Each structure stands twice: as structure tokens, then as C-alpha cells.
Amino acid sequence: MSIASPSVPAPAAAAAPAKRRPVVAIVLFALLALLPVAVSLGLPSHWLTLVTRAMIFAIAALSLDLILGVGGLVSFGHAAFVGIGAYATGIMITEGRGEALLILPVVLGLCALFAAVTGAVSLRTRGVTFIMITLAFGQMVYFLAQALSAYGGDDGLTLYERSTVLGFDVFKNRIGFFYVVLGVLVACYAVISVIVASRFGRVLRAARENATRVAVTGFHVGRIRLVAYIISGMIAGLSGFLLANQTEFVSPAYMSWPRSGELIFMVVLGGVGSLHGAIIGALAFLFAEDVLSGLTEHWKVIFGPMIVLFVLFTRGGLVGLMRKLGVGRHD
Amino acid sequence: MTTGLLIVQILNGLQLGILLFLVAAGLTLVFGVMDFINLAHGVQYMLGAYLAVTFVSLTGSFVLGLALALAAALVIGLALEFLVFRHLYERDHLDQVLATFGLILLLNQGVKMVWGAAPLSVPVPAFLAGNVALMEGILYPTYRFALIGAGLAVGALLWFVVEKTRTGMLLRAGASNAPMVSALGVDINKLFMIVFAFGTMLAAFAGAMAAPILSVEPGMGDNILILAFVVIVVGGIGSIRGAFVGALIVGLVDTLGRSFMNDLLRLFMSAPSARAAGAALSSMLIYLVMAIVLFVRPEGLLPAKGRA
Numbered sequence: 001m002s003i004a005s006p007s008v009p010a011p012a013a014a015a016a017p018a019k020r021r022p023v024v025a026i027v028l029f030a031l032l033a034l035l036p037v038a039v040s041l042g043l044p045s046h047w048l049t050l051v052t053r054a055m056i057f058a059i060a061a062l063s064l065d066l067i068l069g070v071g072g073l074v075s076f077g078h079a080a081f082v083g084i085g086a087y088a089t090g091i092m093i094t095e096g097r098g099e100a101l102l103i104l105p106v107v108l109g110l111c112a113l114f115a116a117v118t119g120a121v122s123l124r125t126r127g128v129t130f131i132m133i134t135l136a137f138g139q140m141v142y143f144l145a146q147a148l149s150a151y152g153g154d155d156g157l158t159l160y161e162r163s164t165v166l167g168f169d170v171f172k173n174r175i176g177f178f179y180v181v182l183g184v185l186v187a188c189y190a191v192i193s194v195i196v197a198s199r200f201g202r203v204l205r206a207a208r209e210n211a212t213r214v215a216v217t218g219f220h221v222g223r224i225r226l227v228a229y230i231i232s233g234m235i236a237g238l239s240g241f242l243l244a245n246q247t248e249f250v251s252p253a254y255m256s257w258p259r260s261g262e263l264i265f266m267v268v269l270g271g272v273g274s275l276h277g278a279i280i281g282a283l284a285f286l287f288a289e290d291v292l293s294g295l296t297e298h299w300k301v302i303f304g305p306m307i308v309l310f311v312l313f314t315r316g317g318l319v320g321l322m323r324k325l326g327v328g329r330h331d
Numbered sequence: 332m333t334t335g336l337l338i339v340q341i342l343n344g345l346q347l348g349i350l351l352f353l354v355a356a357g358l359t360l361v362f363g364v365m366d367f368i369n370l371a372h373g374v375q376y377m378l379g380a381y382l383a384v385t386f387v388s389l390t391g392s393f394v395l396g397l398a399l400a401l402a403a404a405l406v407i408g409l410a411l412e413f414l415v416f417r418h419l420y421e422r423d424h425l426d427q428v429l430a431t432f433g434l435i436l437l438l439n440q441g442v443k444m445v446w447g448a449a450p451l452s453v454p455v456p457a458f459l460a461g462n463v464a465l466m467e468g469i470l471y472p473t474y475r476f477a478l479i480g481a482g483l484a485v486g487a488l489l490w491f492v493v494e495k496t497r498t499g500m501l502l503r504a505g506a507s508n509a510p511m512v513s514a515l516g517v518d519i520n521k522l523f524m525i526v527f528a529f530g531t532m533l534a535a536f537a538g539a540m541a542a543p544i545l546s547v548e549p550g551m552g553d554n555i556l557i558l559a560f561v562v563i564v565v566g567g568i569g570s571i572r573g574a575f576v577g578a579l580i581v582g583l584v585d586t587l588g589r590s591f592m593n594d595l596l597r598l599f600m601s602a603p604s605a606r607a608a609g610a611a612l613s614s615m616l617i618y619l620v621m622a623i624v625l626f627v628r629p630e631g632l633l634p635a636k637g638r639a
Contacts, residue, residue, distance in 0.1 A: 132560040143614035300440035307433030
């Protein structure tokens with residue numbers, strides 16, 4: 001996970017994605033697809049809710065991995081996009097416009113707009129300033145949501161129905177919704193993989209290593225990063241749309257800054273820059289949260305030090321660990 | 332909008348600015364000299380406030396309690412430096428952000444376990460209770476004046492240390508080029524420790540001084556941390572002068588925006604929509620200021636010398 005110090009190679013991102021066979025991801029998706037079967041065979045149905053939620057966060061983590069892992073830009077305001085997506089969805093459902101085909105363009109458009117405006121400002125800076133600015137912009141949206149008194153303000157907004165697709169209540173059935181989320185996750189993984197392997201993705205990755213050299217080669221680094229930032233924001237907005245539908249509730253807490261920190265941790269936990277790592281990281285994170293919060297209400301006292309120890313003592317995240325154990329070799 | 336109200340709100344803005352300066356100064360120094368982004372800095376502000384609650388009620392004296400709280404905060408800060416931060420200086424910013432984020436989770440929750448989730452407060456010390464009459468019929472609490480005065484005094488002391496002493500010279504040199512300072516034979520680890528102790532004390536002092544006027548609660552450090560980031564970005568990273576100017580701008584803009592945005596908007600809006608828009612706009616105002624400053628000067632208003 002090297003972004004500032006060139007001495008440590010970024011392990012997961014080092015392999016050229018074009019040559020990667022997405023074996024791990026395919027196995028992972030297959031296992032996920034079998035989960036409803038396991039539930040029907042007696043696994044507690046709590047798992048279905050938990051994994052659906054984990055996959056929604058996996059979509060957000062995946063989108064963050066595009067700019068953080070591949071682009072090398074540590075955005076600490078990514079939860080804002082999830083929140084914008086969730087709020088746009090919640091407000092439209094409340095206003096009686098619950099059709100997903102109406103909501104989605106609004107969600108994607110708003111996230112693209114917010115990413116374009118804040119990205120244009122924050123991408124003018126590097127490193128630590130970028131972290132601080134994305135954090136501040138994220139907080140700005142958080143306060144904006146708190147001030148939306150017509151839509152619940154600080155208390156959040158309870159939704160009384162889920163979105164419909166072409167008028168059908170596809171999202172109402174829990175298993176149906178599970179497969180919708182899985183489908184979106186697979187699609188996002190595929191899209192981001194294609195982007196990463198494309199010429200655009202190569203330039204983005206090259207700019208992480210040495211922006212000046214890429215600029216001298218004739219590429220407009222700022223513009224490429226901005227496009228990546230916008231794509232990433234739109235995909236995160238998509239996860240917000242799903243999150244609002246799953247929880248039937250939206251609240252400013254969705255975009256509070258610890259949420260952004262958790263998304264970063266999911267990406268790092270899985271292994272920066274390897275896309276399936278972000279998915280594994282999100283799943284592991286939500287399982288850990290579920291188990292620990294079942295043990296004690298003070299679970300963060302355990303979880304916080306776990307993050308610290310993880311950062312201090314591991315490199316390359318879970319995917320790096322798996323690679324050391326010989327699982328999921330790419331080359 | 333009367334003149335009296337305006338004066339009161341300007342004083343409130345100054346007071347927020349002073350608190351922000353104390354927090355941001357430590358943060359910007361630590362970042363400037365050590366290239367270390369410490370998200371847990373806000374937690375140190377919170378710890379200062381909580382320790383003040385405990386020690387003031389134990390000793391029954393505000394001054395004594397403040398001194399003990401500062402000492403305890405310093406001990407905790409140095410323990411964290413020894414256990415965690417020291418191992419992060421050589422790491423990239425992503426690792427630093429994550430590890431200190433983990434510490435925030437731990438300490439926010441830990442504070443909840445030790446002191447409870449309910450907001451606490453520190454009584455205003457007797458010798459600073461009461462009000463000062465600003466003008467006919469307008470009173471302003473003496474303690475808040477004392478807070479502004481104490482903050483300015485600490486600011487002046489900081490300026491003196493940084494600009495006029497040998498340690499300060501090393502700090503400034505470190506902020507421009509830490510490897511070079513090290514190469515010239517200065518014990519950089521000791522310098523880092525001094526900088527870190529400085530920053531911790533400043534944040535804890537701000538927290539303890541804020542305890543009598545703000546509610547002391549878990550997470551109180553997070554909001555001030557993000558405001559301190561805005562201050563640093565506006566002022567320019569690594570620059571104490573920038574932190575001072577940035578803190579006053581953010582404090583004043585935020586306070587005045589929240590007080591007068593409604594009235595301003597009502598000039599060309601109906602009352603309910605002015606209230607709704609005013610609430611939204613005033614909470615976004617400082618971020619808009621930050622965006623504008625960055626757009627015009629990406630390096631901040633008063634960047635540290637020798638940094639790009």
C-alpha cells in the first residue's frame with residue numbers, strides 16, 4: 001500500500017490487471033449466489049440481510065478502490081456519495097416517485113455533479129491536503145442533510161416503501177433484492193475491471209506512480225483523475241440507492257465522516273488496488289462489525305485497536321495474506 | 332440586526348477562532364515538521380476537556396484542575412506517541428490516516444465507558460463568573476473574555492517560541508526540510524517528540540478551556556478536528572501564522588453566518604424559505620469559503636516558507 005513512499009511496492013496493484021484472471025472474484029460471486037440456498041437449508045435468515053448489506057458496502061468500497069487503490073488518491077469523503085445516493089432515493093420515494101428508472105438517473109447525475117464540482121477543487125491539491133479537503137466536503141454534505149428539516153433533518157427519513165422497477169415490486173422480496181444487489185455488484189466489478197485494464201486505467205495507474213512523467217508524456221493528469229473521481233462517485237451513489245432501499249431509512253449518519261474512514265479501511269483490509277480485495281474487505285468488515293457488536297455495545301473499543309494493529313503489522317491486506325498462502329495467484 | 336448583537340456575535344466568532352487556532356496550531360506543526368497526519372488530534376482536545384471535568388471536580392479548583400488535566404493529557408499523548416505514532420512516521424499517509432482513525436474509535440468509545448455518554452460540564456470558575464457590560468443592556472460573560480485572552484496569550488507565546496528561540500528555529504527548519512535538519516546533526520526524534528508534546532498540550536488546553544462553555548461529550552473532538560482541517564487548508568499547511576489567520580476567518584464566518592444568514596436571506600425571500608435555506612447555507616458556508624480560497628490559492632493563504 002504504497003502511495004507516498006516508493007520504497008515499498010504496492011503488492012496487490014503491481015500485477016498488470018490485463019493479465020489477471022479474476023478467479024477469486026468469480027469464486028466469491030458464486031459463493032454469494034449460493035447464499036439464499038444455504039438460508040433455505042437452515043442457515044439463519046439474518047445472514048441474508050447481513051450479506052446484502054455487506055455487498056452494498058462492497059460496491060461503495062469497490063468504487064473507492066478505483067480512486068484510492070488505482071489512482072492513489074486518498075479520498076476521505078467517499079461516504080458523501082453514498083449519502084447523496086441514499087437521500088436522492090429517499091426523497092424521491094417520499095415524494096411518490098419510487099420508480100427506479102426515474103431515481104437512478106437522478107442519483108447518478110447528482111453524484112456526477114457533486115464529484116465534478118468538488119473534484120475540480122480538491123484535485124488541484126496533493127497528498128494530505130487532498131485528504132483534508134475531501135473530508136471537509138464530505139462533512140459539508142453531512143451538515144446539509146442535517147439541515148434538510150423537510151426530510152427528517154437530524155432524525156433521518158423513514159421510507160414506507162421500496163423502489164419499483166418498471167412498476168414491479170422487485171425489491172420487496174428479500175431474496176429477489178439479494179440477487180439484484182449481487183447483480184449490481186458483479187456489474188460494477190466488471191465495469192471497474194474494464195476501466196482499470198483500459199488505456200485510461202493504465203494512465204491513471206501510471207499517474208499514481210509518477211504524475212509528472214505522465215504529464216510530460218502528454219496526458220492531462222488532472223482531467224483523467226477527475227473523470228475517475230466522477231465515475232467512482234457515481235458508483236458509490238448507486239450503493240446509496242441500494243442502501244436506502246434495504247434499510248427503508250436514510251439519515252445523515254450515512255455520510256458522517258467515520259463512514260468514510262470505514263470505507264477506506266474496507267479497501268485497505270482487503271488489499272489496496274486489487275478490486276476483489278475491496279469486496280473481501282467489505283464482507284470481512286461487516287462480519288466483524290456484526291460479531292463484535294453482538295458481543296458488547298462497546299465493540300469499537302475492540303475494533304479500533306484491531307485497525308491500529310492491522311495497519312502496524314500487516315502489509316497488503318487480506319489479499320496479500322492470501323497470496324502469501326498461495327491462494328489466488330495471478331501470475 | 333443591532334450593533335450590540337453584532338458585537339456579541341463577533342466576540343463569539345473570535346472565541347471559536349481562538350479554540351480552533353489552538354487545535355489547528357498543533358495539528359499543522361505536527362504535520363509540517365513530521366509529515367504526519369494525526370486524525371487523533373481531535374481526540375486529544377476531547378481528552379483535555381474530560382480530564383478537566385475530573386480534575387476540577389476532584390480538586391475543587393479550576394486552575395489546579397486545568398494544570399493537572401494538562402499534565403495527564405501530556406502523559407496520555409506521549410504514551411500514544413510511544414505506542415503507535417512513532418511507528419507511523421515513516422509510513423504513507425494512508426496508513427497514518429487509518430491507524431489514527433482506529434485510535435479515534437477506541438478513544439471515543441473508551442471515553443463513553445469511563446465517563447458515560449451523557450454530556451458533562453465544568454463549572455465556570457468563581458473568579459471569572461459574572462458578566463462584562465459591553466454597552467447599555469448588553470452583557471458578555473467574563474469567562475469568554477478570559478478564554479479569548481488566554482488563547483491570544485498562548486498564541487503570542489507560541490509565536491515567541493517558534494520565532495525567537497533555538498527550539499523554534501529547529502521547528503521552522505524541520506517544517507521546511509526535516510531530512511536536512513537531521514543531516515545537520517539535530518536529534519530529529521527528540522525534535523519530533525517536542526513538537527508532538529507541544530501539539531498535544533495545545534489541543535488539551537483548548538479542550539479544557541472550552542469545557543465550561545461547551546458540553547463535554549464523546550465525539551466533541553471530531554467536529555473541531557474537521558474545522559481545524561478547514562483552518563489548515565485555508566491558512567496553508569505547516570504555517571502557524573496561516574493557522575491563526577485561517578482560524579479567525581473560519582470562526583468568524585461560521586458564527587456570523589449562523590447568526591445573520593436568515594436575516595440576510597429574508598431581504599429577498601419569504602420567512603420560511605429563508606429559514607430553511609439559511610440553515611443549509613450557513614452550515615455549508617465555511618466549506619464554500621475553503622473551496623474559494625483553494626480555487627484561488629491551492630497552497631493556502633499563508634503557506635509555510637520553503638514548502639511548495
